[in-house]
Amino acid sequence: MASRRKKKDERKLTEKDISGLKYFHQLDSLLSQLHDVGCERDTAGNRTLHMDQYCLLVLLYLFNPIVSSLRAVQQASELKNVQKKLGCARASLGSLSESVSVFDAERLKPIIEGLSEQLKPLAADQRLKDVKGLTLVDGSIVEALPRIAMASFPKAQAGSGEKMKWTLHTHFEVDRSVPTRIDVTPTAGGEHDERAVMARTVESDRTYVMDRGYAKFELFNRIVDVGSSYVCRIRDNSVYDVVEERPLTDADRNARVLSDQLISLGSSNAKGKPNHPVRLVVIEAKPHKSKGRPGAGSTGQNCDGFLRIATNLMDVPAEIIALLYHYRWTIEIFFRFFKHMLGCRHLLSHSQNGIEIQTYCAIIACMLISLWTGRKPTLRTYEMICWYFCGMADEKELLSHINRLQKQKT
Numbered sequence: 001m002a003s004r005r006k007k008k009d010e011r012k013l014t015e016k017d018i019s020g021l022k023y024f025h026q027l028d029s030l031l032s033q034l035h036d037v038g039c040e041r042d043t044a045g046n047r048t049l050h051m052d053q054y055c056l057l058v059l060l061y062l063f064n065p066i067v068s069s070l071r072a073v074q075q076a077s078e079l080k081n082v083q084k085k086l087g088c089a090r091a092s093l094g095s096l097s098e099s100v101s102v103f104d105a106e107r108l109k110p111i112i113e114g115l116s117e118q119l120k121p122l123a124a125d126q127r128l129k130d131v132k133g134l135t136l137v138d139g140s141i142v143e144a145l146p147r148i149a150m151a152s153f154p155k156a157q158a159g160s161g162e163k164m165k166w167t168l169h170t171h172f173e174v175d176r177s178v179p180t181r182i183d184v185t186p187t188a189g190g191e192h193d194e195r196a197v198m199a200r201t202v203e204s205d206r207t208y209v210m211d212r213g214y215a216k217f218e219l220f221n222r223i224v225d226v227g228s229s230y231v232c233r234i235r236d237n238s239v240y241d242v243v244e245e246r247p248l249t250d251a252d253r254n255a256r257v258l259s260d261q262l263i264s265l266g267s268s269n270a271k272g273k274p275n276h277p278v279r280l281v282v283i284e285a286k287p288h289k290s291k292g293r294p295g296a297g298s299t300g301q302n303c304d305g306f307l308r309i310a311t312n313l314m315d316v317p318a319e320i321i322a323l324l325y326h327y328r329w330t331i332e333i334f335f336r337f338f339k340h341m342l343g344c345r346h347l348l349s350h351s352q353n354g355i356e357i358q359t360y361c362a363i364i365a366c367m368l369i370s371l372w373t374g375r376k377p378t379l380r381t382y383e384m385i386c387w388y389f390c391g392m393a394d395e396k397e398l399l400s401h402i403n404r405l406q407k408q409k410t
Contacts, residue, residue: 013075017066020389020398021085024056026368030111031055038102049095051103053088057096058361059368060086064389070096100354108360112180115367119176120374127320131313133206133228134174134324136331137214139167139194140339141187166355168338169197172331177376178366179334184356195219202226207313209328215310217265217272224276224312231311231324236304239267240280248318255319256284258306265310276312281321283307337379338362375405 031052038051060076061067067076070093076082077091128134171181183201185192195216202208204227212233223230246260259282266273287305309325316324369377369385384401387393 013066013072013079015079015081016391018060018064018076018079018082018389019391020063020385020395021060021081023368023372024059024086026371027056027059027111027364030114034103034107034111037104037107038099048089049091049099050088051099051107053086053091054096054099054103055108055357055361055364056086057088057091058358059365060389062362062365063386065386066390100351100357103353103357105353105356105360108357108364112360112363112367115364115371116173116176116178116180119178119367119370125323127323128174131207131316131320131324133203134327135180135206135208136172136174136328137170137198137208137210138172138328138331138335139169139197139213140335141165141167166352167192167194168335168359169194169201170331170335171201172334174327174330176370177330177334178370179338179363182359182363184352184359186352202228204228207231207324209324211328217270217274220278220310220312221272221275224274229311229313231309231313231321233325234265234280234308234310236306236308238265238308239270240265240278246279246318252318252322255322257318257322258282258284260318263310277314279311279314279321281309281311281318283309283322283325337377337382338366340379340382373402373405381405 034051034055036050057073057077060082061073064076067073074091074093074096077088083089165187167185167187169183169185170179172178173180181201183197185197190196195214195218198208198210198214199219199222202223206228208223208228208230210230210232212235215232215234215238220230220232240263242261242263244262246262248257248260252260259280261280261282263278263280264273265278265280283306285305285307307325309321311321313321366377369381372385373381375381381401384393384398388395388398
């Protein structure tokens, strides 16, 4: 029985298992600039796997569920159709494993920017027309228990006792419904703390929506100093003095806004207090408690029935501030989809550079879905594309699905 199962698991890929490669041609002009990355020391010209080809193979892994491991990626590189359409030669397991230490993940960021420029804004919520650069920010933890690492280093993985955890610090642009930036760091404090990473990556002319994990005065000041705005939930026990009560409209009350105030945030002796006017909008919410994980600490109160939202936006109605914060759940939904795309919650590599390469390729995949469909990426559309790439759906069925999406109202 064991030998039969092993033989079944090692079934080699065939040409019939791989479809849809022509759609990767959209990336040719963007990825071609990566061809010579990592070849500086290869003076003899012996390198056969280049960064553009490696990234295309990673994209093939992301879009084709049959290509489910490093060995399957290697087998796919042996197929003549894959070699012809992706412009790559047969890649050995050693070359694929070595790639994450040779190729620089940072070189993929200009590719993402190039694709972002091609994406047209989706139908926007007209209530937010005066809010510039609406960007949701959050961090999600992923566990690096990769199929590749388990195959390559089984003893190390089995003996470690713990999975390596990484945080994806994500900036999600609401207008285009795609991530515009993801920074990968070990899940730790100090320079890898979500607020420290955020302070290093803020841009001008954006409105950042954040949860209370980002509530830090120095970060608020940094965002304002670069010419952007923030909408951030603060902790229930935050200290502040009310400077002015602002009147509420009927629309504000309908949005469950309880109060709108100008405040002095922080105690009188607090260090690094906000260097700008701060507004506090309090929204009614359902009280609930966080039970936590077994053995991970006591049960604590997560919401006392009030969402306290701090912002430097002074001229935006309180109802819109409430709406902006509720948009934060969009990034939570995205993370569910994104982790599925990355490989069922696990990453292929346990090195930071390898994780970044796969993460950036997944962002590229999200953008490709948006370019192909004209809609924000969804799990249903991603699955349909996967079925097409592994030959379970034909091109007519895929195009029919895309046409239905394009006819629907966003």
